[in-house]
Amino acid sequence: MVKSFLKEIDFTKKDLLNLLALSAKFKQLKKDKVAHKYLEGKNIALIFEKTSTRTRSAFTVAGQDLGMNVTYLGAGEIQLGKKESIVDTAKVLGSMFDGIEYRGFKQEDVEILSKYSGVPVWNGLTDTWHPTQMIADFLTLTEVFGSLDDLSIAYIGDGRNNMANSLLVTSAILGVNCTIIAPKSLQPQKDIVDLAHQHNTGASLTITDDIAGVKGVNMIYTDVWVSMGEGVDFKERIDLLLPYQINQNLISLTGNPDVIVMHCLPAFHDLNTEIGKDIYEKYGYSELEITDEVFQKYSSIIFQEAENRMHSIKAIMYNSFQEE
Missing domain, CATH: 3.40.50.1370 (Aspartate/ornithine carbamoyltransferase)
Known part of the structure; x- marks a missing residue:
């Protein structure tokens, strides 16, 4: 076979x-x-x-x-x-x-x-x-926390992309509590949510548009706000997702001093890319899904995840x- x-x-x-x-x-x-x-x-x-x-x-x-x-x-x-x-x-x-x-x-x-x-x-x-990203991500979680037992993670941002889909379903299979936090128009499709529940081995699975959903989590995850090949109004997408940016305020909402942040990369956290500069010139935003302050604070884990x-x-x- x-x-x-x-x-x-x-x-x-x-x-x-x-x-x-x-x-x-x-x-x-x-x-x-x-x-x-x-x-x-x-x-x-x-x-x-x-x-x-x-x-x-x-x-x-x-x-x-x-x-x-x-x-x-x-x-x-x-x-x-x-x-x-x-x-x-x-x-x-x-x-x-x-x-x-x-x-x-x-x-x-x-x-x-x-x-x-x-x-x-x-x-x-x-x-x-x-799926290959998932093995790397949960390996990183295992390395940081020693085990996947009793872990809770939250994905925040565009909840309809491949990363949100994979995190929700893989968390369900592994029994890791997972919350997807996204605007209602960008939440996972029903068939994906159904698959997660069908393969759930004991995880708590939550879909919400409330950023307070990060309370108590061990890890917050995000991804770029516009996926490759996706035809959308970029300004409209940015404005919709800015309240879901990973910044210090969001980190504080977790109430967990040991929370970590992960990102599958590339990340738009500064102006050191051509696309980043173009976004800044057009819309005035120097940071998108994650602020540079937060990115740098958790960069060792993010690059461990990449390796x-x-x-x-x-x-x-x-x-x-x-x-x-």
């Missing part, structure tokens, strides 16, 4: 906990500079219809550390869904590669690649789910090639 990694609901709590433990083991091997080319001789393809820093870097280094040959296939470099159907592309790539990573738009596309390629396929991000993408992706790929 081909073991792909397409979305969180394909896995049990035990499966995900095993991946977290395996990620930690690979992180220690890397730290100790112990070679672990367990998949030497295998070839994998990385399909990126959406640009990436962390996902591309993580898959590349993870694959090379495991001894695999890694081929990058960027947007416009292959005919995926344009001059050649995804089914045909899947069959071609499956005959040449031992595994395929896909980062793109439709969840349906990564599912088709898995169904017809005959090799493991790993979801590097779609508009619906971001963990590599270790978790290594575990995910390695696990796909193991016999049941």
Whole structure:
């Protein structure tokens, strides 16, 4: 049976906990500079219809550390869904590669690649789910708090994007209490909420538009306010979400001196990017989903989380090639 990694609901709590433990083991091997080319001789393809820093870097280094040959296939470099159907592309790539990573738009596309390629396929991000990010995020939570037991987390901002979807569902599977805080128009779709409840192993799941929902949480999470490829009125979106910015006032509302903040990056917290400068010139905002003060305060955890993408992706790929 081909073991792909397409979305969180394909896995049990035990499966995900095993991946977290395996990620930690690979992180220690890397730290100790112990070679672990367990998949030497295998070839994998990385399909990126959406640009990436962390996902591309993580898959590349993870694959090379495991001894695999890694081929990058960027947007416009292959005919995926344009001059050649995804089914045909899947069959071609499956005959040449031992595994395929896909980062793109439709969840349906990564599912088709898995169904017809005959090799493991790993979801590097779609508009619906971001499962590799979840293993990195919950690994980070485990490292910071020692365990996932009795943890409560809150996601604040655009509650309809892939990060909010994945956090809600993965929290449910792992039994971690999760609150999604977003304006009513940007709250998770009913089918996502239903999935979370169907796979819940004991978590308290809350959807609200009240920022007071952060009270008592151990971690606050946010993401960019406009996702890649999303066509929206940017000014309208900013104005809608400004009350949901992670700032010092929001941190204070938690009432928890040990609360942490996480962000999957990139983050618009200053004017050190072209997009950040453009937003400031057009709308006068120098900080969006998170203030620079808060970002810098929790930056060590945020960049620990980013590094963990590599270790978790290594575990995910390695696990796909193991016999049941």
